[in-house]
Amino acid sequence: MSEVDAIDLVQSAIFTVLVASAPAVVAAMVVGVTISLIQALTQVQEMTLTFIPKIIAILVVSAVSATFMGAHIYAMTEEVYGRIATGF
Incomplete structure (x- = not known):
């Protein structure tokens, strides 16, 4: 296994993790921003x-x-x- 193969494998793994976790992260971010805006508008700071x-x-x-x-x-x-x- 050369360095190019290892870098390609790590790059592919990182991309897979980003793509697989993106839907959950985006949903959490949207819900968090929405609730933060509602809290700011109603001044409920829970x-x-x-x-x-x-x-x-x-x-x-x-x-x-x-x-x-x-x-x-x-x-x-x-x-x-x-x-x-x-064999790589």
Whole structure:
């Protein structure tokens, strides 16, 4: 395994992690900003108010996009196993 192969594998792994986690992160960010705006408008400064809606949003988005995330992780796994089988 050369340095180019290792860098390519790490780059592919990082991209897979970013793509697989993006739906949940975006959902948490949107819910957090929305609740923060509502808190600012109503002057309710409860710190724990954002946790439950964020958790619910992350669970719903993860359930909806599970096949998308699984497909990307599966493709990465196939790529790694293919490289192992061919000896990089």
